[in-house]
Amino acid sequence: MKQFVYFLGIGGIGMSALARWFQANGHTVAGYDKTSTPLTEALAAEGIAVHYDDAVTSIPEAVRANREQTLVVLTPAIPKDHQEWAWLRENGYDIRKRSQVLGVLTQGHRTIAVAGTHGKTTTSSMVAHLLHHAGIPCAAFLGGISVNLGSNLLLPHPPTPSPAGEGKSSGENRLAPPLPQDVAHLASVELGGGVPIVVEADEYDRSFLTLHPDIAIVTSTDADHLDIYGNKEALVESFRQFVGQIQPGGTLIINHTADASVAAAVPAGVRVIRYGLTAEQGPELYATNITAQGHQFRFALHGPQGTVDNLELAVPGYHNVENMLAAACVAQLEGVNSEKLQAGVAAYSGVKRRFEFIVTAGTSEQPKVYVDDYAHHPREIEAFLRSLRALYPGRQLRVVFQPHLFTRTRDFAPGFAESLSLADEVVLMDIYPARELPLEGVTSELILSQITAPKKSLQSADKILANAGTDSNFDVLATVGAGDIDKLVPDLKNILHIRWNEAQA
Template sequence: MDLNNIKNVYFIGIGGIGMSAIARFFNEKGVKVSGYDRTATPLTRQLEEEGMKIHYTDDITLADKEANLVVYTPAIPAAHTELTWFRENGYEVVKRSDVLQEITRSLFAITVAGTHGKTTVSTMIAYILTETGYGCNAFLGGISVNYNKNFWSSSKAVAVIEADEYDRSFLKLSPDIAVLTAMDADHLDIYGTPEAMEEAFIQYTHNIKPNGTLIAKFGLHRSKELTATNKLLYSLQNDVANAYAENIRMNNGGYVFDVVQQDWKLEQVSLHLGGMHNVENAVAAITVAQILGIDGEKIKAAVGTFKGIKRRFEYVVKRDDQVYIDDYAHHPEELRALITSAKALFPGRKATVIFQPHLFTRTRDLADGFAESLSLADEVILLPIYPARELPIEGVTSEMIAGKITVPVKIIAKDKLLEFLQTQETPLLITAGAGDIDQLKEPIAALLKK
């Protein structure tokens, strides 16, 4: 695949967060970009405004038959009419990961993998490299609040890529610097067992280019099997790691801290994001920037202006009597970090968490963990499971989680939620989930602002 010789590219599932980043990459190169998605969203509307032609019906007569490359997402059903037609008619049809594979071969690649934290760390790295003048091409799995996009380009032959473990797609990448944030069990519908998933993360580190660098979270299971020519471990506060934070102070919903490495220290770093896990994410991102030789004061100035990623500990409403946080958390460990951090930043407030479980298989496999983490809240509202790419599984419902939660809990239909919230006091409100719960963010915010 020669990315420089492509004139027309067609995307099946163009509205996906990872797909849209690659679509923007081609669009900025002057390639004619078009595609299909199931529904129109604010993101697809942005793509259309940028000049991409998109339709929302699975209809081959609407597809671009002049395309010399067709890119699809694994979330598209195998029997999809357009996908089937392109395959049967001799087009070059590739997954999103195949395009990223080619990019990592041709550029100096910094990839970020892990069950959670990868979107924040990759966006933070890309933002630091951009704001300090180092430069990079960024392929992200979330929308940067600073730039309001998930892709940006640079003449610098450097790429920062969020490496997605779903469908093992991240194993195609060949990074120069690889970051690994977590190895917790997830996507067991793909991997089968936690051990198989761990093997995939281990293989990810084996794919690092010769003389490359691995930056891994301290304390990961099977850490000794994670290999690279150069290996650094980062931590929130454990001083046994190669890089860690100390003197952490909470400050107006964010933090001030020092980052310490063996021969290097960056003092008084200000991070205007909630969540102690984001301090740890910042340590990882700062370590990458330091390895690249970027001046410490420039790094600190960039971190101080970083506004985060939409739906990652995002302050939707923040005033003296009301805080509303929206987050993409859809795994028990992500919920644990989200809830504990929010309660620590706003002590004494009743914490109400509205959670939409994502996938029947994930709910079935991790129900105990979800219940344990959600029980850290003061009260919980569960929405029905968002099915995404799955068909229902008999007996798997939100009740599986509700029955194990140890604090007051209700299951409420999505279309009844606003009506219910009108009668409630929610001084610390959190919405979480990877489905379509984000559609409620603006209506909830409008209700709270009244």
């Protein structure tokens, strides 16, 4: 068993879940990330050493002195000229991609994998919550911070950390039997038994092809990550490969909008359940009696596992009703009865930055609302804004959007413009580059020029904050994007809370 686990890019949402897993199971964990964030600060508070300068001397001495006892976990976001990565490669360290480690941790064990170009984080968090709330021990590696769990990691039973290197834990619900010998050093707690493992299956860099699930959900197969795939056909082919790895006797739950060739690629004997919002769309799993009341959506579920009436979802959005249909079907397959399912759906509180209400003020007739959302694909934005419109008909909607990646902006500028044009006013920020270098001619103006909303502009963060405090030409504000736009949220919250509540007093 390897004692030390060192993460390059430890602040990533998927990487941090793995870091927490190893830390909880008695390993000595440390890592590098580019900048400090609330998530890296939380890891540090949990006892994980994190640094932010790319320097070999910043790698913990114990890692540098114990090559044979160290596993290095790498995110694809780390640039090829990274000094620490180069040194670790040159010195023969065992370096694995995050997806490889996740694949090893789930090998030979009951796995529920949630894939899709959008919707997978919310849906996987729903699955984990429903099972956990129903009292079914499960593990979960999530791509967002579950509000219910307060984390991106769920352990079936918190293990008692053992002395470093012993690789044992106590507790009757710990995960058992051992991993295959050639990869056993990757985990100090055995995964398996009857404990399901919920995993967000990421299509980026074809990461999800390390998984061999018993149950798979595919929420969508829309074009994305064309910097990796080149075209949509290659992306769809990767989904075909993914569902082709479902275990014999397993189940695929797939959105009716997904490319038809994906469902056709399942192995013989794998059950396919298609889902959609309404019966008119032709799926076997669908909802009826959908009503929006305040922030709640109420509906009934109909599917192959039976009907469940009177479901109340406190996280709004028609797309979230659709996500819950798939998650609830998994819960039914895992033995959750209707009564526990109703209670679990009602108790679900969502994921940070997924339709997250930051400020609510005003009256029921004239509400004032600020919502933050992670949407960064045209279809996600369209679903989010249509749901906002349904909740607040006739209210003036301002959307602040930060495009994520130069390649995604280049590939989907018309789609972004069309979806954002559902708002009364659109404010664009500069593109968040993440792992990419600038592309000639690709700026936020590419989207701005095609937006048909009545008002549109390109603004800096400072100007957005200033306008929020002085401009009263909006009732509903939404900040949207996957970059660092969330840094605006605390300041906007304070500004609007004071302003709207003073106006109401």
